[in-house]
Amino acid sequence: MRYDYVVAGAGPFGAVFAHEARRQGKSVLVVERRNHIGGNVYCENKDGITIHVYGAHIFHTSMKHVWDYVNRFTSFNHYINSPIANYKGKIYNLPFNMNTFSRMWGIRTPEEAKAIITRQRQCIKGEPKNLEEQAISLVGTDIYEQLIKGYTEKQWGRKCTELPAFIIKRLPVRYTYDNNYFDDPYQGIPVGGYTKLIERLLENVEVRLGVDYIKERDIYNGLAEKIIYTGPIDEYFEYRFGNLEYRGLHFETVRLNEENYQGVAVVNYTAGDIPYTRSIEHKHFEFGRQPVTYVTKEYPKKWQVGDEAYYPVNDDKNRALYERYAALADAEKKTVFGGRLAEYKYYDMDKVIAGALDLAKRELGSS
Numbered sequence: 371m372r373y374d375y376v377v378a379g380a381g382p383f384g385a386v387f388a389h390e391a392r393r394q395g396k397s398v399l400v401v402e403r404r405n406h407i408g409g410n411v412y413c414e415n416k417d418g419i420t421i422h423v424y425g426a427h428i429f430h431t432s433m434k435h436v437w438d439y440v441n442r443f444t445s446f447n448h449y450i451n452s453p454i455a456n457y458k459g460k461i462y463n464l465p466f467n468m469n470t471f472s473r474m475w476g477i478r479t480p481e482e483a484k485a486i487i488t489r490q491r492q493c494i495k496g497e498p499k500n501l502e503e504q505a506i507s508l509v510g511t512d513i514y515e516q517l518i519k520g521y522t523e524k525q526w527g528r529k530c531t532e533l534p535a536f537i538i539k540r541l542p543v544r545y546t547y548d549n550n551y552f553d554d555p556y557q558g559i560p561v562g563g564y565t566k567l568i569e570r571l572l573e574n575v576e577v578r579l580g581v582d583y584i585k586e587r588d589i590y591n592g593l594a595e596k597i598i599y600t601g602p603i604d605e606y607f608e609y610r611f612g613n614l615e616y617r618g619l620h621f622e623t624v625r626l627n628e629e630n631y632q633g634v635a636v637v638n639y640t641a642g643d644i645p646y647t648r649s650i651e652h653k654h655f656e657f658g659r660q661p662v663t664y665v666t667k668e669y670p671k672k673w674q675v676g677d678e679a680y681y682p683v684n685d686d687k688n689r690a691l692y693e694r695y696a697a698l699a700d701a702e703k704k705t706v707f708g709g710r711l712a713e714y715k716y717y718d719m720d721k722v723i724a725g726a727l728d729l730a731k732r733e734l735g736s737s
Contacts, residue, residue, distance in 0.1 A: 373397045376590045378583035379600030381409025382719060383709035385571040386726035387598050387733075392575050394734045400572065401581040401590060403601075406565075407572060410678075411719065413563030416625070417662050419653045420563040424678070425619060425668055426636050426650050427564060430557040431720030437556040440723065443570035446558035449655055452549040453636035453648075457516045463549045464638065465542040466513055474512060480545035486510065487543070504535035509543055520642030525670050525681070526617060534685055554720075559655045591704065598729075600709035602679060603695045609675075611694050614714055615683040618673035622646075623666040631663050645669055682714050706733070 375391050377384045380402035391398045406412050410424040428451045431437050440446070455462045463469035471483040490510030498504035501522065505514045518541075522530055526537075542551075550557075560567045583590055584605055591597060599606060604614045635654035639646060646667040653663050673679065682688065692714040699707045708729050710717040717725070 371397075371593070373399045373594045375399070375596050375598055376401060376583075376594035377598040377600070378590075379403075379409065379598075379709065379711075380407040380568070380572065380577060380579075381600060381709065382411060382568070382722045383726045384409075384598065384600045385568045386723050387708070387730055388575045389571040390727065390730035391734060394730075396734065398575050399590075399593065400575055400577045401583050401586075402577065402579050403582050405579050407577060407579070408565050408568040410680075411564035411568070413565045415563070416664060418660050419658055419662075419664055420656055421623065421652050421664055421666075422563075422650065422655070423621075425621065425666070425680075426648075426655075427719065428552075428557065428655075429559065429719055430552040430554040431718075432554045432556070433720055433724055434556070436720045436723050436727070439727065440560075440567060444560045444562070444567045447561055447656060449559045449635075449657075450557060451551040451636070452634065453551060453638060454634055455517050455521075455638045455640050457520075457640045460516075462517060464517075465544060465549075465551050466509060466517070467544040467549065468547045469549060470513070470517075474516070483545060486512075498535045500531050500535055501533035501537050502530035504538050505530070505541065508538070508541045517638075517640045519640075520644075521638055521640040521647055523642055524645070524647050526683075527670065527672060537684070561656065595704075596733075597705040599705050599707050600712050602711045603692070603699060603707060603714060605675075606705075606707075606712075607695055607698050610698075611691055613675050614691055614695075615688050616673040616677075616679040617681040617683065618671045618677045619680045620669040620671050621666050622669070623664055626663050626665060627661075628663060629659065629661055631665050679711060682710075682716055684714075684716070688714070 374396040375398045377388045377398060377400045380400050384400060388398045388400050411427050412423050414421045414423055453464045455464050462473050471477060475486055477483055487510040491507055494503050494507040498507050505518050519530055526533055632651050636648055636650055638648045646669045648668050650666045651663055653660060708725055709722060
């Protein structure tokens with residue numbers, strides 16, 4: 371059988387495009403390297419608790435058309451992302467707000483907090499030369515030392531003085547007692563997890579799991595008029611110019627015979643001597659009251675080709691390398707590239723879905 375489209379990748383980008391193509395009467399085949407759909411938003415259910423297998427994913431957006439779109443397929447709860455930071459046993463609210471400043475400095479008013487941050491920022495003269503100087507120029511030395519430095523160095527595997535300043539273009543600083551991490555008006559978690567959302571998107575679409583499109587591209591290229599490719603762009607071109615770099619992650623999940631382990635879904639561990647960056651207690655994403663709980667610790671690690679790719683190392687060298695691959699992609703007549711791996715970007719989920727809808731509109735004329 372021939373198809374109008376073969377979509378390589380059953381994550382959010384591929385699933386949205388496949389749904390839109392099928393809705394427009396196109397024949398679509400989705401092939402996925404993993405043994406499950408959903409990409410990194412894949413969820414499992416254990417003991418009635420939805421587990422975010424590849425780390426915490428909180429849906430948030432300011433784009434009403436994206437919010438309306440995803441709510442056509444599943445119900446979202448009213449979860450508000452309000453993580454906390456643990457620095458050597460002391461607990462601080464995130465994002466940086468008056469609760470954070472009050473805990474750190476024993477102050478009460480926005481003017482007191484502004485005065486402290488302004489004074490501490492003055493130690494940076496001129497244009498910041500690295501991430502450390504950039505962070506201090508934004509939030510001062512205390513917040514940097516306790517809540518940014520150790521976490522960032524663990525995440526990237528390099529000293530903050532060795533990281534480029536542009537990695538932290540801005541830091542959210544709020545002079546209000548508001549612990550909502552996001553400013554977006556629409557926020558929540560799909561009831562029952564993201565896999566249910568992807569399943570609904572892929573209803574009536576043929577899906578083949580455990581298929582490595584790159585290894586079998588000759589077969590699948592021969593089955594379709596066009597390919598929608600959502601995998602790593604450098605892998606598609608057989609690493610012709612070398613590989614793009616990422617940071618990897620390792621997850622350790624345990625089942626605990628207690629109802630409530632940490633009292634919040636996400637705790638960031640910001641001290642450098644703790645090897646993991648955060649712990650996730652999954653039940654709190656859906657306000658669970660089960661007698662047991664599941665907790666995942668998230669460990670950054672050095673990435674190698676073949677590992678799951680999480681965070682693009684978006685420095686000058688890798689951006690220049692991506693541009694060379696993007697030029698090759700632009701010249702492809704049969705293949706269209708989309709999503710975080712194909713575009714070498716760290717995308718929030720709403721941007722992924724918006725990008726897939728935009729592609730569908732260009733390709734299919736869908737609304």
